[in-house]
Amino acid sequence: MAAVAVSGVDFRRPSRGVVVALILALWLALWAVLKGLHTLALGPAQLTPLHQGLNDLNDAIGASRNTNPLFLYFFNEIRLVIDEFVILVQSLIAQPAFGRPLPLIGWLGVVALAAFVSYAAGGFRVALLAAAGFTFLGLQGLWQESMDTLALTLSAVLIALLFGIPIGIWAGLSDRFAKIITPVLDFMQTMPTFVYLAPLTLFFLIGPASATIATLIYAAPPAIRLTAHGIRNVPGDTVEASESLGATRAQTLGKVLLPTAKRTIILGVNQTMMAALSMVTIAALIDAPGLGKTVIKALQTLDVGTAFNAGLAIVVLAIVLDRVTTAAGTRVERARQNRNPLAAKVRTGGLIGGGALTAVAIWLSYTYVWAAEFPSDGEIGGSIAKGVATATDWVQGNLSGITNGVKDFATLVLVDPLQSVLTGSPWWLVAAAVVAISVVLGGVRAAIGSAVCLGLLVATGLWQDAMATLASTLVATAAVMVLGVVVGVWMGRSSHADRFIRPVLDAAQTMPAFVYLVPFLALFAASRFTAIVAAVVFAAPVAIKIVADGVRAVSPTTVEAATASGSSAWQTITKVQLPMARQALVLATNQGLIYVLSMVVVGGLVGAGALGYDVVAGFSQGQLYGKGLAAGLAIVVLGVLLDRLTRAAAARTGRA
Amino acid sequence: MTAQEVEVDPVGAGQPDPVISVRDVWKVFGPKASEVPKSPELCALSRRELMDRTGCTAAVRDVGFDVAPGEVFVVMGLSGSGKSTLVRCLTRLVEPTSGQVLFEGEDILAADEKRLRDLRRNKFSMVFQHFGLLPHRRVLDNISYGLEIRGVGKAERAKRAMEVVDLVGLSGYEKSYPDQLSGGMQQRVGLARALAGDPDVLLFDEPFSALDPLIRRDMQNEVVRLHREVGKTMLFITHDLSEALKLGDRILIMRDGKVVQVGTGDELVGAPVDDYVRDFVRDVPRANVLTLKWIMRDPRPDDVLDGPELGPDVVVRDATRAVLAAAAPVKVVRDGELLGIVGDEEILAVVAGQEADA
Numbered sequence A: 001m002a003a004v005a006v007s008g009v010d011f012r013r014p015s016r017g018v019v020v021a022l023i024l025a026l027w028l029a030l031w032a033v034l035k036g037l038h039t040l041a042l043g044p045a046q047l048t049p050l051h052q053g054l055n056d057l058n059d060a061i062g063a064s065r066n067t068n069p070l071f072l073y074f075f076n077e078i079r080l081v082i083d084e085f086v087i088l089v090q091s092l093i094a095q096p097a098f099g100r101p102l103p104l105i106g107w108l109g110v111v112a113l114a115a116f117v118s119y120a121a122g123g124f125r126v127a128l129l130a131a132a133g134f135t136f137l138g139l140q141g142l143w144q145e146s147m148d149t150l151a152l153t154l155s156a157v158l159i160a161l162l163f164g165i166p167i168g169i170w171a172g173l174s175d176r177f178a179k180i181i182t183p184v185l186d187f188m189q190t191m192p193t194f195v196y197l198a199p200l201t202l203f204f205l206i207g208p209a210s211a212t213i214a215t216l217i218y219a220a221p222p223a224i225r226l227t228a229h230g231i232r233n234v235p236g237d238t239v240e241a242s243e244s245l246g247a248t249r250a251q252t253l254g255k256v257l258l259p260t261a262k263r264t265i266i267l268g269v270n271q272t273m274m275a276a277l278s279m280v281t282i283a284a285l286i287d288a289p290g291l292g293k294t295v296i297k298a299l300q301t302l303d304v305g306t307a308f309n310a311g312l313a314i315v316v317l318a319i320v321l322d323r324v325t326t327a328a329g330t331r332v333e334r335a336r337q338n339r340n341p342l343a344a345k346v347r348t349g350g351l352i353g354g355g356a357l358t359a360v361a362i363w364l365s366y367t368y369v370w371a372a373e374f375p376s377d378g379e380i381g382g383s384i385a386k387g388v389a390t391a392t393d394w395v396q397g398n399l400s401g402i403t404n405g406v407k408d409f410a411t412l413v414l415v416d417p418l419q420s421v422l423t424g425s426p427w428w429l430v431a432a433a434v435v436a437i438s439v440v441l442g443g444v445r446a447a448i449g450s451a452v453c454l455g456l457l458v459a460t461g462l463w464q465d466a467m468a469t470l471a472s473t474l475v476a477t478a479a480v481m482v483l484g485v486v487v488g489v490w491m492g493r494s495s496h497a498d499r500f501i502r503p504v505l506d507a508a509q510t511m512p513a514f515v516y517l518v519p520f521l522a523l524f525a526a527s528r529f530t531a532i533v534a535a536v537v538f539a540a541p542v543a544i545k546i547v548a549d550g551v552r553a554v555s556p557t558t559v560e561a562a563t564a565s566g567s568s569a570w571q572t573i574t575k576v577q578l579p580m581a582r583q584a585l586v587l588a589t590n591q592g593l594i595y596v597l598s599m600v601v602v603g604g605l606v607g608a609g610a611l612g613y614d615v616v617a618g619f620s621q622g623q624l625y626g627k628g629l630a631a632g633l634a635i636v637v638l639g640v641l642l643d644r645l646t647r648a649a650a651a652r653t654g655r656a
Numbered sequence B: 001m002t003a004q005e006v007e008v009d010p011v012g013a014g015q016p017d018p019v020i021s022v023r024d025v026w027k028v029f030g031p032k033a034s035e036v037p038k039s040p041e042l043c044a045l046s047r048r049e050l051m052d053r054t055g056c057t058a059a060v061r062d063v064g065f066d067v068a069p070g071e072v073f074v075v076m077g078l079s080g081s082g083k084s085t086l087v088r089c090l091t092r093l094v095e096p097t098s099g100q101v102l103f104e105g106e107d108i109l110a111a112d113e114k115r116l117r118d119l120r121r122n123k124f125s126m127v128f129q130h131f132g133l134l135p136h137r138r139v140l141d142n143i144s145y146g147l148e149i150r151g152v153g154k155a156e157r158a159k160r161a162m163e164v165v166d167l168v169g170l171s172g173y174e175k176s177y178p179d180q181l182s183g184g185m186q187q188r189v190g191l192a193r194a195l196a197g198d199p200d201v202l203l204f205d206e207p208f209s210a211l212d213p214l215i216r217r218d219m220q221n222e223v224v225r226l227h228r229e230v231g232k233t234m235l236f237i238t239h240d241l242s243e244a245l246k247l248g249d250r251i252l253i254m255r256d257g258k259v260v261q262v263g264t265g266d267e268l269v270g271a272p273v274d275d276y277v278r279d280f281v282r283d284v285p286r287a288n289v290l291t292l293k294w295i296m297r298d299p300r301p302d303d304v305l306d307g308p309e310l311g312p313d314v315v316v317r318d319a320t321r322a323v324l325a326a327a328a329p330v331k332v333v334r335d336g337e338l339l340g341i342v343g344d345e346e347i348l349a350v351v352a353g354q355e356a357d358a
């Protein structure tokens, strides 16, 4: 350490690369000799004592659920309240209730209500979009599934905001509280989504309550963060002005802070909504009703057509929810610019008229079956599914040469070798190599962190699965970074490209993770490669954006100076822009890794095997429950390991 | 209003009871801030040394002054000298670490929360450098904000707000939003908001620093006019000496949190207490600030004493013509008593900027 610190900057950086290369070479040499020794392999049905212990714990908790006071008076109460709430919302729009064969509000009422709320929050155009989108859901033959998803999403969002906004306000007002809450939020957001599904089911059973709580955990952070951010960014002068006029704290909050931060808070609501939708579909793994369940069932039977139809419904729902909340944010601004008194009158008229029409539609849908039950039996959805199935068959029949070629090439050349090195080496060799690399990249502290993580991985009993997952993760992350650098540099250098690509990336980021699987499943069938591609597509937008922003942030003067001294475009990129955007590159790698990891479980659904499969199997088979839990833990540990390592490396590059 | 017109005795004796009286006020930011004013050893340190020793910033150090009713009192100093902190200590937007702030004899630091709110609602108003307007409210609603939080009814609020709209020259803009106005107009809104509550004291924290020079001059004239019309006590912060001289009856110069000198404009220019103040006032057009009492000399035996008579508080610029036109030196006289004389030489020294330090 000390020696490294004293040696000159010029000498140190290349030498670090060389040292890492040496470590890797040594590892390879030892692997060639020791292959197959101490690999800690575990068969699919095999369990370690830890897994058995977790199973027993699950059983024990199950047995004491109705006797243990902690459950009786705490967890069960929470579960009941949330269940009741979700069931209430479901019985409004999704599920038969109160002795009726249909929900209280039928399709006509829901469409009218959606349009009306969109009109009130956004404007006429989003109202049309909402009405069209919702009607399309019905035409797809997925009305009830969509409404279940919507009901669950809205319930989770409501609860998330109920807690999130006050917490956000508090964090915005108090530095001390902000310091406490920020790492918690970081943790909530970086943890791969599926991981807390399993532990939650321990306490809240499989079902809507667990699904809602998981969704809450995942979706609340943006609302908290953005509320705090909005409050914090209200100019100090404005707050002081209010105080100097003798406002009470409540007055300053209600009349100054909240109205001024309104736009940012609505942005937080938007992000919370999108995150909730994404998580609700994933929560189908623990039996949350709705579109996610349709997708999962279809994925498990490799029915691409049905999966596509349901995936499309998720996309439509996502677009409607996103557009409406975004429009709500911008309306605040537009109303202010618009000084035309006529517009205000038209709007008031529209609200009254629309409200009346909506009330009538709701009444109709409550009273008459034709307005309650969606009148289509989903021919459109059926033809979408059939069309996609046909197309898939055709692709798999005719393009299999190409798709299989791509798949086999990537699998044979990239994934397999890496995986066989990682899974075939003795565990202590891998551990030693990783610790050594940590020392070089991040110093002693990083190495200690890595050692602890590796120890935990061994303890989960899923070492070999973890190594297989690690191999896929590394390949996927490498692909993400290639995409990130190529597209990111392009966007960073050309504002034209940026203008076109950024909206696409934004849209891609609002899509629930599931949706990515479907087209690739169609192209590549179920395989590790499919899962990797889906993960790459899921993670690439973040990485691209970070790189693009990093490249853009390089001072134009520096770039100009490089150009003026005769650098070619290539030289400018490789010698000026990329080195100066190094921080962004490391951050992009870090985020890319986290995003790829959070797709591991989704990948488990389409043949990724390893940890992803373990988790999925744990949800569906009782005797594998403990193993699934351990696999979830292993994913978290992998995530922490990679996250810490890249961060430590980033801190180093930052200082260099 | 301006320095030239001041009729009060500059030393402060014989003035009416002060509206605001500040005694030994300290504001220290940092860990264990309250220890600093108590320890004579720490008090003696410079700001820099204190920072190194304790990690505390002494923003305001042992400041004291009085503001008379109807006076415009200016606090001046370079950036970071503690002006904003000082003015915020007066209404406890920043809680002073120690000391005493009296408003009409009442100890503000002892006021409970409710009393403090009352004082802020009825007695003080403040105008801010970056305006501090509410972007989501129209001009009229911004102005009536202070009345709203006091619980004044809607109709009355609107009526009062319209009155001040006219007073500050914002008529026709009531329905605009702040971001539709220029900086100067926005600050008029800030001014109107401060006036709406009809406070006794107006506090200004560098209200015009963010404006460009022409608009700044307009706004300064606006303040001069308002002071003439409503006659409120004002405490004005600035780092611009010409602004201070133009508006201030008396000026307090701060440096690193401490008071360096308090006095009228001509006192600062005529008798700076140290090089810091001297540096500050170096570029002032002295003829516009100095009065005859600063440049007069004792009559010499060979002087002819039959020239015209002028008062000691006549500004040099205004006396120039009379002095140069007269054949004999001008006699500076107060209440029939001859204080000194001013000849061509003294006048020219000031006008040509060569006068030796008084």
Ligand SMILES: Nc1ncnc2c1ncn2[C@@H]1O[C@H](COP(=O)(O)OP(=O)(O)OP(=O)(O)O)[C@@H](O)[C@H]1O
Pocket: B029, B030, B057, B058, B059, B077, B078, B079, B080, B081, B082, B083, B084, B085, B086, B239
């Ligand atoms: N909340 C705070 N915490 C710590 N230090 C502060 C705080 N507010 C002000 N200071 C410090 O106190 C000193 C005086 O600041 P102040 O804002 O009062 O100066 P100023 O004279 O108003 O300067 P300017 O002309 O730039 O507005 C500065 O050194 C500043 O860094």
Ligand SMILES: [Mg+2]
Pocket: B083, B084, B085, B205, B206
């Ligand atoms: Mg200031």
